[in-house]
Each structure stands twice: as structure tokens, then as C-alpha cells.
Amino acid sequence: xxxxxxxxxxxxxxxxxxxxxxxxxxxxxxxxxxxxxxxxxxxxxxxxxxxxxxxxxxxxxxxxxxxxxxxxxxxxxxxxxxxxxxxxxxxxxxxxxxxxxxxxxxxxxxxxxxxxxxxxxxxxxxxxxxxxxxxxxxxxxxxxxxxxxxxxxxxxxxxxxxxxxxxxxxxxxxxxxxxxxxxxxxxxxxxxxxxxxxxxxxxxxxxxxxxxxxxxxxxxxxxxxxxxxxxxxxxxxxxxxxxxxxxxxxxxxxxxxxxxxxxxxxxxxxxxxxxxxxxxxxxxxxxxxxxxxxxxxxxxxxxxxxxxxxxxxxxxxxxxxxxxxxxxxxxxxxxxxxxxxxxxxxxxxxxxxxxxxxxxxxxxxxxxxxxxxxxxxxxxxxxxxxxxxxxxxxxxxxxxxxxx
Numbered sequence: 001x002x003x004x005x006x007x008x009x010x011x012x013x014x015x016x017x018x019x020x021x022x023x024x025x026x027x028x029x030x031x032x033x034x035x036x037x038x039x040x041x042x043x044x045x046x047x048x049x050x051x052x053x054x055x056x057x058x059x060x061x062x063x064x065x066x067x068x069x070x071x072x073x074x075x076x077x078x079x080x081x082x083x084x085x086x087x088x089x090x091x092x093x094x095x096x097x098x099x100x101x102x103x104x105x106x107x108x109x110x111x112x113x114x115x116x117x118x119x120x121x122x123x124x125x126x127x128x129x130x131x132x133x134x135x136x137x138x139x140x141x142x143x144x145x146x147x148x149x150x151x152x153x154x155x156x157x158x159x160x161x162x163x164x165x166x167x168x169x170x171x172x173x174x175x176x177x178x179x180x181x182x183x184x185x186x187x188x189x190x191x192x193x194x195x196x197x198x199x200x201x202x203x204x205x206x207x208x209x210x211x212x213x214x215x216x217x218x219x220x221x222x223x224x225x226x227x228x229x230x231x232x233x234x235x236x237x238x239x240x241x242x243x244x245x246x247x248x249x250x251x252x253x254x255x256x257x258x259x260x261x262x263x264x265x266x267x268x269x270x271x272x273x274x275x276x277x278x279x280x281x282x283x284x285x286x287x288x289x290x291x292x293x294x295x296x297x298x299x300x301x302x303x304x305x306x307x308x309x310x311x312x313x314x315x316x317x318x319x320x321x322x323x324x325x326x327x328x329x330x331x332x333x334x335x336x337x338x339x340x341x342x343x344x345x346x347x348x349x350x351x352x353x354x355x356x357x358x359x360x361x362x363x364x365x366x367x368x369x370x371x372x373x374x375x376x377x378x379x380x381x382x383x384x385x386x387x388x389x390x391x392x393x394x395x396x397x398x399x400x401x402x403x404x
Contacts, residue, residue, distance in 0.1 A: 237378060238331075
């Protein structure tokens with residue numbers, strides 16, 4: 001009788017319980033490699049065969065030699081069949097471990113396209129995919145040429161961060177160069193990008209055998225940068241089905257994932273529809289499930305749990321067996337989330353029958369709503385945004401320095 005497959009899941013943030021449950025229910029042995037500081041989080045312990053903990057350095061980083069040495073010790077008695085990164089910050093760690101131990105899956109070169117914002121823009125441009133103008137911060141001469149070619153405003157972005165962390169918007173040459181010089185010896189870890197005003201979308205996908213088999217399109221009602229840096233309220237809604245937006249976003253995501261060499265994974269891709277020229281531009285992608293509870297929002301409209309299906313897909317690939325998507329609904333959903341003034345906000349005012357999920361986290365407030373009517377979703381998004389703004393909302397400055 002064949003032994004169960006062993007999956008090592010890597011997550012240095014608290015997330016992925018649905019993946020871990022589905023992975024175990026598929027008959028696998030499940031190990032979780034996570035941060036020591038997360039030991040007491042409510043992990044689904046009944047579905048995890050063994051935990052491995054790593055400590056951060058004084059700089060908030062992780063020493064990869066500890067990952068390698070620890071896994072080498074484990075593998076003396078227990079083979080590892082697959083390694084899965086559950087968070088953006090763990091994609092490169094997992095790729096390094098796969099390459100070192102020759103475990104199948106995404107290697108370091110491909111992983112860079114899903115983590116390094118400069119690598120992904122360069123690869124997309126090479127594939128003929130529209131991207132805003134960009135360049136690395138290596139050469140003063142090249143930067144000056146970029147400024148002449150692409151008038152401001154501009155965005156300076158860290159190459160390997162997630163969401164809007166560490167991003168700055170600059171409006172003139174003087175402020176831009178001050179910002180670049182302030183980066184000191186770390187400026188090579190950043191890029192500059194032409195600012196494109198427009199609507200920002202996210203495409204949440206599953207890829208199997210190099211083919212996108214599930215793609216779900218949603219629109220942020222305020223750009224994530226504005227929410228993070230302007231203290232706004234985070235909202236997103238499903239895009240109208242079979243609309244020009246839906247087809248353009250689906251095409252963009254398929255083209256990006258094919259160009260980047262995605263084989264088997266969940267992914268979260270962001271796209272902007274520019275107000276100035278009406279074109280769609282690629283912003284960034286990742287090889288994981290989208291954060292900020294967007295997977296719950298996708299499930300409310302489609303019936304598909306991205307974490308669960310990703311685990312089933314990875315198991316099928318490892319076994320060489322067939323994988324089939326569950327039946328998909330085509331309804332609409334929306335999510336609204338904000339920081340709150342109250343430690344544990346009273347959610348009694350959030351009482352619409354369309355609510356499918358409520359936020360349960362300190363100093364946060366929000367919910368997800370689902371309906372067959374997009375107009376009803378938009379109505380609830382406006383009502384609950386007003387409610388939050390008046391009775392709950394708090395804001396905090398976005399981190400000036402990227403988190404590692």
C-alpha cells in the first residue's frame with residue numbers, strides 16, 4: 001500500500017487553515033512550517049500532523065540556512081513530496097527549499113516573476129503585455145531618461161513587498177530624487193513606475209497543468225494604495241459577467257500566467273483600467289490566494305473556496321490523478337473592511353440578510369455580502385461604508401519602511 005503523500009506548508013503569517021484542512025482530508029500527511037511567534041494562533045491543529053517553528057532575526061528576517069538545516073533533519077526519516085507557500089512572503093522560501101532538495105514545483109527563477117515587481121514587469125513587457133512605464137533604480141542616467149519619457153507623477157515601489165507597503169507617490173523631479181536618495185544603499189531593491197490613474201481590479205485564479213481553469217474578476221471601489229495611504233475603507237465587488245471588463249481581465253490574467261510559467265497554483269493578479277487611454281495595464285501578480293479575505297468574497301459569489309480547491313489541485317498533481325472543478329455559481333458579492341476605533345466592534349448594525357461573513361478581529365470591522373443582484377451589492381457597499389465612516393472608522397499611517 002502506498003504511503004500518504006507528505007506536504008510541507010510554509011506560512012510565516014497566520015493564514016491558510018482551509019488549505020491545511022483540505023490537504024489533510026485528501027489523505028496527505030500535513031506539516032506546517034511557521035513563525036515561532038504564531039505558535040498560539042488558532043491553527044486547525046487536528047489537521048496538522050506536525051509543526052516546525054522558526055525564529056525571526058533581530059531585523060525581522062528569517063535565516064534560510066535554518067530552514068534548510070531543519071528540513072534536512074526531517075527528511076532523514078520522512079520524505080517530503082511537495083512544498084506549498086501559503087503567503088506571498090514565503091514564495092521565495094519555498095522555491096529555495098524545492099531547489100535545494102530537488103522537490104517538484106516552482107523553482108527560484110519562476111518564483112521571482114511572482115514576487116519581484118521589477119522581474120514581473122520586465123517579463124510581462126517582453127511578452128507584449130501592457131504595463132505602465134517602469135525602470136529599476138540602478139542607474140542615475142537611466143532614471144533621468146525615464147523621467148523625460150514618462151512625465152510624473154510616479155510611484156516608487158519596493159520590489160519584494162506585498163500590497164501597498166512601502167510605496168510612495170511623487171509629483172515632481174525634486175521630490176522624486178529626494179525619495180531615491182533617501183533609500184541609500186537599498187535603492188536597488190526598488191523600482192520607479194509611471195502613475196496610471198484608473199480603476200484597479202483583481203483576478204483570482206486557479207491554474208492546472210499550465211491552463212487557467214478558474215478565473216474570477218472583481219473591482220476595488222478604491223485603489224489599495226489610496227486605502228493604505230489615505231486611511232480609506234477597503235471595498236471590492238464582482239465585475240459584471242460577460243462584460244467587456246470581464247473578458248479583458250480574464251484575457252490579461254491568462255496571458256500573464258502563461259508568460260510567467262505558472263503550472264499549478266492559486267494566483268492573485270491586479271490590473272488597472274486607465275482613465276486616460278481606456279487601456280488595461282498589468283500591475284502585479286502572485287502565486288497564492290489573495291489576502292484581505294478576498295477568497296471569502298469570491299466564495300460568496302461563486303461557491304468555490306480557493307484555499308480548498310488549491311489543496312485538492314496540488315494533491316491531484318502530486319498523485320498524477322485527474323482534478324475537476326466543482327460546479328460554479330454566477331452571483332455577485334462585495335467586501336467592506338476598515339480599521340475600527342473599538343477593540344471589538346458591535347456588529348449588530350450589520351444585519352442585512354445578504355451578509356455571508358462578518359469580520360471578527362480586534363480593531364477591525366467589516367463584512368461580505370452576496371446576492372444575485374449587483375445593484376443590491378453596490379447599494380449595501382455604500383450603506384455599510386457610510387455606517388463604518390460615521391460610527392467605527394479609524395486610520396493608521398501606512399508603514400514607511402517595508403516589512404520583511
